[in-house]
Amino acid sequence: MGGTEQTRRRGILNPRTAAERFRLTREPAPPDLARSVDGYWILHWDLTRPHRQRVLTDPTVHLSFATGGRARITGVVRGTFTEEISGAGRVVGVRFRPGGFRPFLKAPVSTLTGRVLDIEEVFGPAARTTADAIIAEPSVPAALELAAGLLRSRQPEPDPAVDEAAGLVAAITGDPSILRVSQLATATGVNTRRLQRLFAEYVGAGPKWVIRRARMQEAAARAAAAPQDWSTLAAELGYADQAHFTRDFTASTGTSPARYSWCARAV
Incomplete structure (x- = not known):
């Protein structure tokens, strides 16, 4: 996928340490799935001791296939997502567009928020066979094609609200001047009540949370890059x-802005 390395790693806390512990690559979604899928991510690691990684997640749903047989669907995580990796392994992940998982789920995405489901709970028992094949496949391109086949076999009818939801989230992340829901409504011409309904149904988190998470990701990225x-x-x-900002930053990252900045930049 396009964008700078910093953009691709947005939300990964302590990115310098993370880059030393694992390799993260991304691939674009096939054109026929691009309405629902933002792209693929592939994680490789080979460690002598366990590593715990914290992430300030985006308002997106992920489908992942991991070494050890784990195939799961992860809803929007409101807090900090923490994952421990050890030994050697790989995860093949599908990142859905904001709103893109709603037609597969056939229920409001907010019902999935803060939850992790086994793949069978959404895609049915037969999906387990495909998941096992993806995990066992040593070739990443072949594994990605198997994942695409799984999604194609269950691809729903186009839903124009997916594009609307994704566009609203893109407006938030692309315009740092949007700091409040009222400003999002003015910028997009979508009234506040519809914003609330659309975000609950398709995104899985309210527009206020999405705005605050985008700005906190920005704060963490700036703090990791240079003193502030x-x-x-x-x-x-x-x-x-500043006190309110410090409380939010500490709650989001687990440490104060100044300490996070120093640790993230320490050699």
Whole structure:
């Protein structure tokens, strides 16, 4: 997928340490699945001791196939997502567009928020056979083609609300000046009530949360890149005062902005 390395790793906390522990690559979605799927991600690691990775996740649903036989669907994670890896292994993941999983789920995506389901719970018992084949397949391109085949076999009818939901999330992430739901409504011409309904049904988290998560990802990325004037950064991200920003940052990352910045940049 396109974009800079920093963009591709957005949300991965302590990115320098992460890059030393695992290799993350991405591939685009096939054109026929692009309405639902944002792309694939592939994680490889070979470690002498376990590593715990924390991620400030995006408002997206993921389908993943991991070494050891685990095939699962992960809904939007409101807090920090933490995963431990050890030994040697691989995960092949499908990242859905914001809203893109709604037609597969056939229920509001908010019902999946904060939950992890086995693949059979959404795609049926027969999906287990395909999942096992994906996990066992040593060739990444072949594994990705098997995953695409699974999605094609269950591909729903096009839903125009998926494009609308994805466009609204893109407006948030692409415009740092959007700091409040009222500003999103003004920028997109979608009234607040419809925004709330659409985000609950298709995205899995409210627009206020999506805005705040995007800005917190931005804060973490800036802190990892260079020292910051925290009061200035807090104001740019829409906080009334530095203390409120510090509380949110600490709750999101597990450490204060200053300490996170120092640790993320330490050699």
